Amino acid sequence: MEGAELGDFFFCSGNISLPPIIGLILLKCTYLARCTCNCVECREGEFTDSENHLPECRRCLQCQANDGKKTKTNCTITHDTVCSCLENFYSTTNGNECRKCAECNAETDEVEQPCTETQDTVCRKKVHSSVNxxxxxxxxxxxxxxxxxxxxxxxxxxxxxxxxxxxxxxxxxxxxxxxxxxxxxxxxxxxxxxxxxxxxxxxxxxxxxxxxxxxxxxxxxxxxxxxxxxxxxxxxxxxxxxxxxxxxxxxxxxxxxxxxxxxxxxxxxxxxxxxxxx
Structure with a gap:
């Protein structure tokens, strides 16, 4: 395993004593795995963060602006991209889904709680508001x-x-x-x-x-x-x-x-x- 450090994640191909898998396999390079392989890091734009037998690295998540998202942490070969919400968007699922903040009706409502990264705007009726x-x-x-x-x-x-x-x-x-x-x-x-x-x-x-x-x-x-x-x-x-x-x-x-x-x-x-x- 020349070029691979103990505990790192890499592509491996070759003969192994574990259940056989055709082609490229993904293993954690350890001496206990008893595999003979040439290890290659995941390419840019791909990653793997756990041991598995997938035939290839996973593609990094893209934070789409039209979904109200921006990149909080860039993708590396061992961690996926972490997204957060753009301004005027919020998420209750740690950035998995960003929703646009609500706007209070200027004529009848006022802002009780401004929108934050994790909570939508809270509106309340104006006192003495006269509505037809x-x-x-x-x-x-x-x-x-x-x-x-x-x-x-x-x-x-x-x-x-x-x-x-x-x-x-x-x-x-x-x-x-x-x-x-x-x-x-x-x-x-x-x-x-x-x-x-x-x-x-x-x-x-x-x-x-x-x-x-x-x-x-x-x-x-x-x-x-x-x-x-x-x-x-x-x-x-x-x-x-x-x-x-x-x-x-x-x-x-x-x-x-x-x-x-x-x-x-x-x-x-x-x-x-x-x-x-x-």
Whole structure:
């Protein structure tokens, strides 16, 4: 192990007495490993911070400014990049996800607690603030009307949703309707783990749309195609992205309508589909 120091992490290739692995393997260079190998450090932009049998070093995480992040600690061959939030952003997950600080309404609110790196802005109502009741009631009615319209629209479309089998082409279309800033939140809601999301982001750091696609693709592989589309639409609605759900349904369902025999759907079937979509 010429050039390797005891306890350092390197690439090793050669014959070993441990379980055989074809090609390059990653071991901690120790005398107890009993391996004959030529050790090479990870290249710039890659790292490994623990013993494992991966065929290559891991790619360093990129702190993206459009995600509200900046680099706190640069990547080395033994430690990944550490990100922190930009000004006017905060994180409750040690920089894994940065969110934009809320702004208080200058007319009705005042700042009780300014935004910090770990906590959002806290607003409170101004004392003796006089607000025209119409300014509150009218927007509420407008919002309720919009929600009623969306629900009615989905009621018309709902009987088709269960029959849609998601394909890779569908996932590409869906990604175009989703704002990149919610990729992480969507992945967590779909059951993806934090390390998995970080690896996807690192692998496709130069193409943010590919990040969204592979988050959906890995979820679809785990979930299975049966019932995937209603489950995905329901997830968007639970997260509050009703318009996004509506746009996705609008784009996917018209392509399916001509192939669906709606006469085969009885009342109980419609009820089950309605429960899944709404």
């Amino acid at each position: 009741p119409a300014a509150i009631v009218i927007p509420i009615f407008l919002v309720l009307g919009a929600i009623a319209g969306i629900v009615g629209y989905l009621c018309i479309k709902k009987k088709y949703c269960r029959h849609i089998v998601l394909t890779e082409e569908h996932l590409q279309m869906i990604v175009m309707e989703v704002e990149p800033k919610i990729y992480h939140q969507l992945g967590i809601s779909l059951g993806q783990t934090e390390p998995m999301l970080q690896q996807i982001r690192a692998d496709y750091h130069d193409n943010i749309k590919q990040q969204g696609y592979h988050i959906l693709y890995s979820w679809l592989q785990a979930h299975g195609k049966k019932g995937a589309f209603p489950a995905l639409i329901n997830t968007f609605r639970k997260l509050g992205y009703v318009t996004t759900a509506e746009n996705i349904v609008e784009k996917l369902i018209p392509k399916q309508e001509g192939t669906i025999d709606t006469s085969t759907l009885d009342g109980s079937e419609n009820d089950r589909v309605a429960d899944m979509v709404l």
